[in-house]
Structure formats: C-alpha cells, structure tokens
Amino acid sequence: RPLVGNLIGEDHVNYVLMYNMLTGIRIAVSRCQAKMRRPVTDDDFIARHKYSFDIVGNELTPSAKYDFKFKDYAPWVFRDLREDCFQLDPADYLLSLTAKYILSELGSPGKSGSFFYFSRDYRFIIKTIRHSEHKFLLSVLKQYYAHVKSNPHTLLSRFYGLHRVKLPRGRKIHFVIMNNLFPPHKDIHETYDLKGSTVGRIYPEEKAMKNPRAVLKDLNWINRGKTLEFGPEKRALFTEQLRRDSELLKSINVMDYSLLVGIHHMRRGNKENVRSNTLKVFSPSVPSIRRKSTVKGGRSPEAIAIRRAMRESDPRRLGSEALQLPEEDTGDRQQFIFYQDEGGLQATDEVNQPMDTLYYLGIIDILTPYKSLKKVEHFWKGLSADRHKISPVPPAEYADRFFSFMKVIIRGGGDPTRFKAE
Numbered sequence: 475r476p477l478v479g480n481l482i483g484e485d486h487v488n489y490v491l492m493y494n495m496l497t498g499i500r501i502a503v504s505r506c507q508a509k510m511r512r513p514v515t516d517d518d519f520i521a522r523h524k525y526s527f528d529i530v531g532n533e534l535t536p537s538a539k540y541d542f543k544f545k546d547y548a549p550w551v552f553r554d555l556r557e558d559c560f561q562l563d564p565a566d567y568l569l570s571l572t573a574k575y576i577l578s579e580l581g582s583p584g585k586s587g588s589f590f591y592f593s594r595d596y597r598f599i600i601k602t603i604r605h606s607e608h609k610f611l612l613s614v615l616k617q618y619y620a621h622v623k624s625n626p627h628t629l630l631s632r633f634y635g636l637h638r639v640k641l642p643r644g645r646k647i648h649f650v651i652m653n654n655l656f657p658p659h660k661d662i663h664e665t666y667d668l669k670g671s672t673v674g675r676i677y678p679e680e681k682a683m684k685n686p687r688a689v690l691k692d693l694n695w696i697n698r699g700k701t702l703e704f705g706p707e708k709r710a711l712f713t714e715q716l717r718r719d720s721e722l723l724k725s726i727n728v729m730d731y732s733l734l735v736g737i738h739h740m741r742r743g744n745k746e747n748v749r750s751n752t753l754k755v756f757s758p759s760v761p762s763i764r765r766k767s768t769v770k771g772g773r774s775p776e777a778i779a780i781r782r783a784m785r786e787s788d789p790r791r792l793g794s795e796a797l798q799l800p801e802e803d804t805g806d807r808q809q810f811i812f813y814q815d816e817g818g819l820q821a822t823d824e825v826n827q828p829m830d831t832l833y834y835l836g837i838i839d840i841l842t843p844y845k846s847l848k849k850v851e852h853f854w855k856g857l858s859a860d861r862h863k864i865s866p867v868p869p870a871e872y873a874d875r876f877f878s879f880m881k882v883i884i885r886g887g888g889d890p891t892r893f894k895a896e
C-alpha cells in the first residue's frame with residue numbers, strides 16, 4: 475500500500491522543524507525510558523526537562539546546522555500514559571517516530587493554523603498547538619491522567635507527549651503527539667467531524683462528490699440520513715463511555731471538540747486507496763551529520779549520558795526508500811473495546827452480529843477552553859442564529875448537546891433532525 479502524497483526534500487519549509495522535533499523526541503524519550511519505571515508523583519506533573527542542541531554538518535554538508543532548544547514536559551506522566559494506560563511498546567513508539575526521519579504532512583491544516591504530521595507508519599500524529607492550548611493541557615494534565623487511568627477505554631485523544639522546540643531567533647513551537655484514529659491498512663471512504671452543532675456545519679455536497687477525502691460535518695450526516703450501526707451491546711458501551719468522557723470535558727471547561735468518525739465499507743475494500751487526507755512526505759536526504767551537542771548540566775551523569783546517546787545513535791536517518799503502508803492490522807489496539815476490530819469498531823445488528831462497516835472514532839481537538847474569545851464569538855453569532863445551535867456555547871451546554879447528539883445518531887437512537895436550526 476503506497477502512501478498517497480508527494481515526496482518533499484530538505485527544501486521543504488518545515489524540514490528543519492521536523493528534524494528538530496524528531497531529534498528532541500528521540501533524545502528526551504530515550505533518556506526517560508532508560509531509567510527504571512517508578513510510580514508517578516505530584517512533582518512529575520510540573521517537571522520540565524531542557525535540552526540544548528547544536529548539531530553541525532561535516533565536510534559533505536558544511537551548511538547543515540541544527541541549533542535549537544528542546545523542552546520535554548512532564549516526561550514521567552506521559553511515559554506512564556503511553557506504557558501503562560495506552561499499552562504502547564516503548565521501543566515501538568520511538569522507532570515509529572524516529573528510526574527514520576520521515577513524516578508526512580496533512581494537506582490542509584484546520585483554520586486554527588495547526589500543522590499535522592503523521593509518523594512514517596501512520597500510527598502517530600504530531601500536532602503543533604498554540605501556546606494557550608499547551609498551557610491548558612498542562613493545567614488539566616492531572617485530571618486527564620486520572621480520567622484515563624479510570625477509563626482505559628476512553629474515546630478522548632490519546633496524548634503521548636508534550637514538547638516544545640525553540641529556534642535560534644526565539645520562535646517557539648509547541649506540539650503534542652497523539653494517536654491517529656485512522657488505520658494504516660484501511661481506506662477511509664467517508665469522514666465526519668461531528669460537534670452536535672448545526673449552524674454552518676455543512677460541507678458543500680457538490681464538492682463532497684468530487685472529493686472523497688473531504689471532512690464532512692453534522693448537517694451532511696443528518697441530510698444523508700446516516701446512522702451509526704451498533705447493536706445493543708456496542709450501543710450501550712459506546713454511549714456509556716461517551717457520557718463519561720463528556721463529563722470530563724465539561725469539568726475541565728472545554729468546548730469546540732468533535733467526534734471524528736471515519737467509515738470503511740468492507741465491501742468496497744481498499745481498492746480506491748482513498749485516504750482521509752492528502753499526504754505530503756518529507757524525505758530528508760542529508761548525507762551525514764556530525765553532532766556536537768551542548769547539553770545543559772555540563773558534566774552531570776545525565777548530560778554525559780545524553781551526549782553518549784547522541785554520539786552512538788546512527789547519525790544518518792535518511793528516508794528515501796519507497797513508503798509502503800501495511801495491508802493488515804498490527805493488532806496493537808486489540809485490548810481496547812472501541813479499537814478492537816481492525817483498529818476500529820465493527821458495525822453490528824440488533825442481535826450483535828457483525829455487519830460490513832468499520833468505524834474509526836474518537837473525540838478530538840479537546841484543548842480549547844471556554845474563554846473570552848469564545849464568549850465574544852458566542853455573542854455575535856448568537857445574534858443571527860439560534861443561540862443554542864451555534865458551535866460556541868458554554869462548556870456544560872456544549873457537552874450536554876454533544877452527548878445528546880451522539881446518542882441520536884446511533885441506529886434507533888431517535889431523530890437527529892431536531893438538532894437543525896429553524
């Protein structure tokens with residue numbers, strides 16, 4: 475299965491950023507992982523580890539220079555989330571992201587200005603986030619952690635790491651690493667981003683016909699008369715998890731999140747090779763790089779260990795080989811209810827027997843707190859449309875509406891047209 479998209483070399487505008495992000499992740503994560511596992515403490519939630527990189531090119535690439543700082547936030551908390559809650563194999567995680575420096579960039583980033591990158595094997599997403607989102611995630615990390623601990627089957631975005639790259643002129647880029655809800659081995663034939671709001675929530679149908687990768691919205695779902703096909707068992711499990719997740723989102727005061735739904739029709743299979751988004755691939759072709767690192771902490775054992783790790787790691791992380799995605803599920807998510815069937819959830823009939831649709835679902839974009847900006851937007855949008863049906867409403871109302879909408883879109887759940895504005 476070839477990856478869709480164009481190969482992009484060193485001249486790509488975000489090449490250096492990608493290099494810095496991946497180098498930082500590789501060094502910071504392996505440093506944390508080299509230590510014995512221990513229980514998470516209160517201090518771990520406010521811990522930050524700083525790294526300073528000064529990597530210079532050799533005779534062949536005299537101009538190569540990577541001079542940046544990297545900050546790793548709450549590394550022990552994220553390690554525990556990855557290994558204990560989300561059952562990721564620690565070596566796998568690092569290999570997927572950094573064995574080769576290859577990322578693919580999502581075609582058209584959302585209106586927030588965030589960039590999305592997929593790991594080479596399509597399992598992980600790096601999303602650049604705003605400083606406000608970054609501060610917010612840190613401020614609710616304890617609640618998020620506690621929620622995930624007591625809800626191993628949560629539908630919320632799975633955060634695996636929170637980091638920052640600082641470029642020489644002081645530009646700071648914050649980013650999270652999270653799960654890609656969509657599988658590497660199945661085409662997604664339809665994608666919906668659902669909020670439970672209907673005002674303006676439509677993707678033009680004429681355009682949707684021409685673009686199978688379009689991300690459709692609430693009104694498309696309603697107008698097309700779609701339903702989530704779940705039998706009693708899956709319906710009950712899904713509804714209960716959604717209820718608990720919405721309660722958490724309400725309690726941390728966020729809004730604007732959505733349920734992302736990817737649909738794979740098993741009869742159509744993979745032949746169209748349709749992706750949910752256009753991918754562009756970074757393909758670094760740096761011949762050789764010699765690292766000279768300055769690590770804070772001078773002669774401390776840690777600093778020495780990091781310098782050694784950097785020296786010993788393969789300096790060439792090229793990625794010009796052909797990219798192929800697997801034909802089969804890697805099986806790494808099977809222990810999670812909502813990701814148990816081919817990495818997703820298979821439709822079932824009223825006697826819980828499997829049907830020929832696979833759903834890939836999860837709650838995404840959960841880092842927008844309800845603050846002044848949204849209140850202003852609420853006011854203006856509220857003047858011209860039904861105040862309760864627009865997308866920016868206060869968190870409690872948002873969560874309740876979100877939950878009620880998701881209940882009615884399940885087969886037999888009721889009539890979703892009542893969510894439409896007059």
Ligand code: ATP
Binds near residue numbers: 583653656734
């Ligand atoms: P905005 O704030 O304008 O909605 P954003 O930059 O915060 O945009 P998101 O809403 O997080 O972006 O995501 C935009 C799109 O990217 C989603 O509709 C979906 O198609 C894709 N996407 C985001 N997160 C994931 C994920 N975890 N797995 C798969 N696809 C994702």
Ligand code: CA
Binds near residue numbers: 730731732839
């Ligand atoms: Ca969004």
Ligand code: CA
Binds near residue numbers: 839842
């Ligand atoms: Ca957003």
